[in-house]
Amino acid sequence: DAGVTQSPTHLIKTRGQQVTLRCSPISGHKSVSWYQQVLGQGPQFIFQYYEKEERGRGNFPDRFSARQFPNYSSELNVNALLLGDSALYLCASSDPGLAVEETQYFGPGTRLLVL
């Protein structure tokens, strides 16, 4: 079975530009979460979407936005990029509809470098 896939794998942008990152969840999973991980730190929660609706939002500025499509894939958009947005962006999928299955499975990430 295919796991969580993300694209692109690497991206270089300059300050002020906009970026779109993409994620496809595990087949059958209806929830997608996005995390930002800077070097040496644990992942920080950005958003969670379930059945195309936002279920949670972390402490990130409005420059960050996301959406989920009818096929449960998701996009994360970041506008007006800052140097501090350089990080590994992780997507995780889960199926919270299962009674006890809360586990989030992560993709390989997109490495974003802002110059």
Place this chain on the structure above:
Amino acid sequence: EDQVTQSPEALRLQEGESSSLNCSYTVSGLRGLFWYRQDPGKGPEFLFTLYSAGEEKEKERLKATLTKKESFLHITAPKPEDSATYLCAALNFGNEKLTFGTGTRLTIIP
């Protein structure tokens, strides 16, 4: 605010030398405690989910345990391929986000 603290930050062991990694958590109502392994530049790989105090899970050389305030990841007779950063994360009943610790960077020396 939910908090997860991992210790030590880094640990170097000789091959075969058993040890434990600690994860202390403060959450308003724990829904699940998760352990992940992360290799450099890659996404976290799921290891275990623990739901209630007293629960234990094992996989190969790893065993995870949970109390009301902390979790331990025990590694028995580790091999060099066990070298990685081990992340602990908590999920509470009040929201949908995983709160991660900063990880323990484990190095196993042949």
